[in-house]
Amino acid sequence: MKTTTWILSIAALVTTLAACNPKEYWEYKSSQMQSNAFHLPVDPIGKNLGYERLMINCRYREPLDKFVKERGIPDFINEYNVQALDGIRLYYLKENEVYDFLEQDYKPDSIRLLERRPLNGFEKAYIKEIQGRKPM
Numbered sequence: 001m002k003t004t005t006w007i008l009s010i011a012a013l014v015t016t017l018a019a020c021n022p023k024e025y026w027e028y029k030s031s032q033m034q035s036n037a038f039h040l041p042v043d044p045i046g047k048n049l050g051y052e053r054l055m056i057n058c059r060y061r062e063p064l065d066k067f068v069k070e071r072g073i074p075d076f077i078n079e080y081n082v083q084a085l086d087g088i089r090l091y092y093l094k095e096n097e098v099y100d101f102l103e104q105d106y107k108p109d110s111i112r113l114l115e116r117r118p119l120n121g122f123e124k125a126y127i128k129e130i131q132g133r134k135p136m
Helices: 002-019 022-030 049-060 062-071 121-132
Strands: 039-041 076-082 085-092 097-102 112-117
Touching: 039 049, 039 121, 049 062, 049 076, 062 085, 062 097
Parallel strands: none
Antiparallel strands: 039 076, 076 085, 085 097, 097 112
16 A cells, blocks of 8 residues: 555656746746836846746746737736735736736646736836836
8 A cells, every 4th residue: 555655646746847847947936036026117128127027927837928929018017926826917008907817726827817907006106106216
């Protein structure tokens, strides 16, 4: 009985490791600490941190990648987590729309669109303040 349990445990571990790409996961986690809890501007020309985090998220999460390819690059992103599940909000300022994505379980491809809504007053004010900042 112990041998069977041991073999099944090893098989489950190997299957789980084979299903994820360790390089993509490391790339995703390595700069996540820099971006959490911030609204980051996304500049595809300057390739700033917001753009890099968006691209890493897109490479790591196929449903998000498909959405961004169809909808276009957002103006801002905001990464967050809820009970160990990672989420990302995409802000399209000209359209006054926020698309909120959240993982449904620990798998990166489980990310789903939770909500599409207009920007609230706090988000508008905060993003306007960010846009008005001058470099040191």
